[in-house]
Amino acid sequence: MQGGRMMNILANIALKNLGVDIEDEQQKESWKIENDSQADWALDKIREAKAEFRRFEMVVNDKIAQLQEALAAEKEKMEREVGFFSGKLAEYFETVPHKKTKTQETYALPSGKLIKKYKQPKIERDEEKLIAWLEQNGMTELVKIEKRADWATLKKDTVIDGERVISKTTGEAIPGVVAIPQNPEFTVEV
Template sequence: MNENYRLSDIFLSVEEEERETWKIDNDNTADWALDKIKESREEYERFEKVAMAKIEQVKAALDQEKKKMENETGFFESKLREYIETVKTKDTKTQKTYSLPSGKLVIKKDKEDFKLDKEKVLENLKKLEGYEDYIKTKEDLAWGDLKKNLAIADGQIINKTTGEVLDIEGLGVEVKSGKFEIKF
């Protein structure tokens, strides 16, 4: 086995030496080299066409499997969604969870959040008394500070300090839909 290895090493080094010393020295050899280049490129193009067709075939099979998976998981997710509504879940302020050995069913609750148009809120806060502290001197809305003083209740924005319901153009309530998740 060692002898075979040594023979192959010798053969490879001879082939490399031949490549380094081989030269094109006449028109016939140059024309032959052009034919070899053309054959090599044609073979590559043929191989590329076959490979691209195979890639398209594999992509189509992958797309088909993805659709199958989406249909199957969609079916089971909808059944799990129905099921979680029938069992006692662990409820927090933001979500309901139900644990099983293979995973956890989670329903994230709808969440109300501020919908903000800074320029309109700034313009309208200037007209109200008691909100000067929430307007930065460079005429920028101190949204972080203002938001800390606001709450959302029944779709209305309320000043936590005064209890006043704020109806300011550019500031509203946006309901972000909750979603169903399965976590592993």
């Protein structure tokens, strides 16, 4: 919505000052900046458009911050309420007969279920100690070895020829490596 308004403002300025309608594709294609004065005017228009966007962005970000504050307050209220009633239901759950399985206990009610799940223990591993133990006990088949190319070092020994990446050492195109050409990027600094 804001981008459309911004384009309308710029279109009116361009039509008024340069006699070009930037909404008209034919005029947009045929119009050209012909001197430093027009180029400088265009830079001013870019600067103004960016300043207007930054102002609009600041207003939107302030509104977002207000809404996020309101949402956080409501979330905190909901979490307190859910925590209170969940605690009371957990107390009640312990006083009623419920179904038990190996992994959980349940108690069904018309509006939902009360469930107590048994979790598997969380396993933390020290890979170095674990690998050393596996190797000491002859279980090397359980040790994974990951092979990776050292691209950072290899890259220093390459030259690009079109889409091919050539090794300076061997003179061969390196299989599995492709150079994808990129278009140059034109930027305007204001």
